[in-house]
Amino acid sequence: MSETDPSQIKGFNRARERASRALLEDYVEMIADLAAEFGEARITEIAARLGVAHPTATKAVARLKREGLAVSRPYRGVFLTEAGEALAEQVRARHRTVVALLRAVGVPEDLAELDAEGIEHHVSTRTLKAFEAFLASQGGKTG
Template sequence: MAHSHTPEAHAKIRRDHAQETAEDYVEAVADLVAERGTCRVVDLAERFGVSHVTTLRVVKRLVSEDLLKTEPRKPIELTSAGKKLAAACAQRHEAVYRFLRKLGVSKRVAALDAEGIEHHLSKPTLKAMRAFTAG
């Protein structure tokens, strides 16, 4: 298999990873607000098993991308763009989970695998998964 070790390939990987992180964070904020009524940096750090500083950096980036809003010592909230992204991620996650379950994958494994797979699907693949589980 040919490997592409170009600056462009590495830049794409970094962009994809940044988008995956954004999706995970907005989805987590939505989940925490739904579960607890509020979301704080400490909640996200705990959920992802990362440091407070790492979480602050990500939150700051997502605020600058207009996905989250917060102020020092205040809860984290989703912007309208963040809510839209979180809803799309949740729907994509559920579609992948249902697909894996229909294939016979256990609930536990399907939940874990869906978390990773959901970020890397093309629209045609996601559409095919939804069609497969609808029938």
């Protein structure tokens, strides 16, 4: 999100981009999780964990493939490309930072995890940096 000029914001950039990016990140993150756990991510498992019907997951994976983030062969597992892995790592790092930040300001761990999933997609790079700096300055002094 780098549209700082309100007069430039097309409606397109609002809800659309917002939700679009978040969805993409969710899928990449989930595929990475499943790959770590099972060695591959199956459509059915992706769908189940994200709480959607399998055709929905199929569509999303097709989009990931279109964008060069994942690869898969028919009736086989889904795998992330290098770009996909990179995005996944970035997303997970950001997730960890957001959770850590929430915990640092007193949000209970389980709640931090839940809210972070919604929040993380809206944390800009610079804000993330600020979070990291704050956490570093705290140095884990929080109990």
